[in-house]
């Protein structure tokens with residue numbers, strides 16, 4: 001029983017890493033209609049900014065805040081200078097461009113800061129407390145709490161504010177949105193900026209655990225995308241729950257399902273996603289879109 | 294008072310000229326039709342007004358040339374464009390679609406009472422209030438598009454083929470509701486329609502376009518009496 005609880009707790013902790021990234025992906029998806037593969041790379045870049053600032057003697061909190069601001073500006077610039085050219089065209093092209101961006105940003109990080117691991121200080125202490133016999137680190141609890149706050153914030157932003165409604169409208173039909181007076185360009189920049197700012201938080205949360213390298217987010221991105229699909233693309237709460245589910249199921253399967261073991265556990269989220277999509281094509285929490293002509 | 298005046302407006306898609314000197318005027322509170330066959334340039338005329346297509350000539354709104362303004366600027370000046378194909382936001386609810394129409398307004402109370410007005414005008418929408426727009430029937434989507442444009446509190450409504458793809462009785466219901474909207478709100482309207490019978494339920498006068506040019510203009514009564522109009526657009 002002790003082992004089971006420990007596996008669940010560790011699974012939730014891993015799942016939290018996928019969850020922050022998945023939230024950033026949902027944010028861009030809601031604000032632009034795209035799946036942004038560069039989200040992981042952008043989060044790594046933000047983590048390097050934070051790291052650089054702490055190396056220059058800034059406190060970690062201050063460094064994170066400055067990195068969040070800088071990332072907002074960078075995200076908005078990426079939209080304005082790169083993505084703007086592709087948004088009016090074929091959405092598939094735009095998605096391929098984000099894959100290109102991922103490669104480019106990873107390369108830039110490696111070129112600027114080498115591919116060596118960098119130590120990144122943790123926002124939360126590593127001391128553990130005992131909960132139902134499982135050792136839980138303060139860091140896991142802190143990460144958990146930050147994600148819960150971000151998730152509720154995003155849910156409230158999209159469903160409860162005029163700004164969130166405008167972001168969604170622009171993603172669905174930019175031409176028609178402009179006819180209603182929405183500043184389409186500025187809203188797209190804001191959507192990318194917010195997602196990049198969220199990525200900066202994600203980077204700071206996971207860098208201590210994964211240690212900072214240009215490819216730090218590559219694996220997490222794959223899990224995050226699985227969570228986005230599983231959770232239903234448009235629902236912040238849905239993707240977070242999906243990310244936690246993936247983290248837990250993966251851990252349990254590795255130990256209790258013998259032929260999977262640690263080598264195959266990376267396959268678990270995809271099997272899970274596959275099974276869910278066969279049963280519920282709109283994802284666990286997505287709303288079914290009924291099209292009628 | 295003239296609210297909108299087009300003087301010899303021209304427009305191109307790439308190298309292809311599709312408007313070749315379109316002129317018309319809409320008086321304050323008036324309703325003017327643009328009739329014509331498929332491909333005549335009706336939609337493009339509306340697009341040149343709302344700033345979604347670049348135009349030559351002059352487009353005077355309230356006496357000032359608005360050519361070159363971006364769509365969101367034109368919207369902010371009080372021109373609401375109901376585009377061909379309705380321009381709905383499928384994944385948003387009926388209520389959210391109406392709120393998007395009111396995006397530029399700051400008077401919360403006024404917005405809520407105007408939503409109520411739209412639901413009175415189009416009772417179907419009240420029943421589908423919480424549904425996604427994509428789940429509505431064609432007629433309901435058209436009502437929603439008109440309602441969304443009305444929510445902007447415009448002075449001028451540009452309406453593009455509201456009857457497209459609707460059953461004749463539905464199209465008639467939609468046009469009669471728009472005529473009621475016109476009577477109760479006093480909003481001026483520029484109405485593109487292929488079906489002249491429907492247009493005449495709503496407009497006081499109309500102009501007929503052929504390959505990007507006006508070929509005929511007159512009051513509804515004059516046009517209804519003309520043989521060529523009857524043959525081409527009224528089905529005999």
Ligand SMILES: Nc1ncnc2c1ncn2[C@@H]1O[C@H](COP(=O)(O)OP(=O)(O)O)[C@@H](O)[C@H]1O
Pocket residue numbers: 306311329330331332333334335336337338
């Ligand atoms: N986006 C576009 N690109 C190129 N040509 C277009 C475009 N839209 C319309 N056209 C052409 O311009 C002409 C006028 O079209 P349009 O204004 O849509 O006519 P109508 O609304 O009267 O049917 C047509 O020949 C049409 O094929």
Ligand SMILES: [Mg+2]
Pocket residue numbers: 335336337377454
């Ligand atoms: Mg047309």
